[in-house]
Amino acid sequence: MNKELMEALDMLEKEKNISKDTLLEAIENSLLTACKNHFGKADNVKVNINPVTGDFSVYAEKEVSETVEDDLLQISLAEAKMIDPKYDLGDIVQIPIKSKEFGRIATQNAKNVILQKIREEERKVLYNEYYNMEKDVVTGIVQRYLGKNISINLGRVDAILNETEQVKGEVFKPTERIKLYILEVKDTPKGPRISVSRTHPDLVKRLFESEVAEVKDGTVEIRAIAREAGSRTKIAVSSNDENVDPVGACVGINGARVNSIVNELRGEKIDIINWDDNPAYLIENALSPAKVICVVADEDEKEAQVIVPDYQLSLAIGKEGQNARLAARLTGYKIDIKSETQARELGLFEELGLEGQVENEESYGEEAYEDYQSDNEDNYQEEYQE
Incomplete structure (x- = not known):
């Protein structure tokens, strides 16, 4: 019987991840409950369980009294001496209780106590397990x-x-x-x-941690992330090792690392940019793949004025404003984007003190546009003109 009990406890411990000590405590409490239901009280009842063998004993502690007023708490001197002649008035006698004599109701209540304890512990174990996750x-x-x-x-x-x-x-x-x-x-x-959640920005962050070893060990750090779930995510990364390219590490050979994350996110596009402590450079990187002529950032007001070539305006803003919106979330700056023509008409170059620092409009636009067409036209058509 005791061997079967211990085997059952071992099985519960393994399957439910509930400690054997907790289960033994539940059995002890169930026996006390059974005693209370059977006798009406259990204040003087003690239970001893051997955690190795499973042997248990239940006994009631009774005081040796000359006059017995409560036979559940007291025992006469004559009865005590029949158990052991050494007992005297005032001594405590341990009287064994046979649990087999408990009635059906007491036994059922004891069973319920054990089952309730198992359910409580199972719930607690599950909660702790997933709370840590x-x-x-x-x-x-x-x-x-x-x-x-x-x-x-x-x-x-x-x-x-x-x-x-x-x-x-x-x-x-x-x-x-x-x-x-x-x-x-x-x-x-x-x-x-x-x-x-499938929409939380940290889902992308955790996926990079699981896929990119350099992110997991802290060599590459994800400094900021902005996401429009199902469409596009921008993340800014930096490296704590000058020999490690943070963007390259996240992209992987032939894009293997980032592609596995894109596949998990059902084709959601991911832009990975270099983090820069200089907000102007960070904003310029965040507006990628658009080319930028200049960025003037106000760190106090968290506002930035951005000027882009005319042909890059729609790319910088993005489809339905998505590229600019994500860049603003990523950097924490309110970004105002103007084309080069708009900037000249509004006199922004003079106002910002940039006149003469920017190349001639026509030569700049023509040169950049040729480079852009050869390198990025297919990508632009696919991602921004669909």
Whole structure:
């Protein structure tokens, strides 16, 4: 019997990740509950359980009294001496209790105490496990649609992907495996409630950490990230090692590293730029792939004036303003973009003290446009004119 008990405890410990000591404590409490239901009180009842063999004993401590007023707490001197002649008035006698004599109701209550403790501990273990994974990425299996929400199996518990955290246009099939960012883990009476996301910017960050070794070990640092889920993400990276190119490390050979992340995000475009402590250079990099003539940044007001060649204006702004919007989020600056012609008409070159520092408009535009056409025309047509 005791061997079977210990085997059952070992199995529970392995499957549910609940410590054997906790389970033994639950058994002890269940025996005390059974005693209370059987006798009406259990204040003087003690339970001893051997954690190695599983042997247990239940006994009641009774005081030797000349007059017995409560036979649950006291024992007469004559009865005590029948157990052991050494007992005297005032001594405490341990009287064994046979748990087999407990009634059906007491036994059922004891069983319920054990089951309740197991459920509580299982819930606590699951909560702690997934709470430690909060703000991290996990792989989940799509189960079914619950209205506009999606039920995701994370292994030992289910999570809910709310409609607001879904990327517009993404459709999943049951049993499909997807990457998710754990937003929050709440402890509830029914177990941990886990909220996950496919739209959070940190999903991209965590994917880079898992895919790029230099990001994971801290050699390359992701300094800022701006995302419009399902469409485009911009990330700014820097290197803590002068021998490591941060952008190259994130892109990988032939784009292998970034492409695996793009595939996981269902084709979402990712722009990786170099971080620069100088806000003007950072804004110039953030507006990539557009070419920039000049940037004047006001660090106090967090505003920047950007001038681009005429033919680059639509590229700098992006489709529906997306490129400029993401650049503003990435840098934290309010960016005002003007074409070269607009800037000259408004007298911005003179106002900003840049007249004479910029090349002749016609020669600059013609030269740059030829280079741009040869290198980037296909990319421009595909990404910005669709």
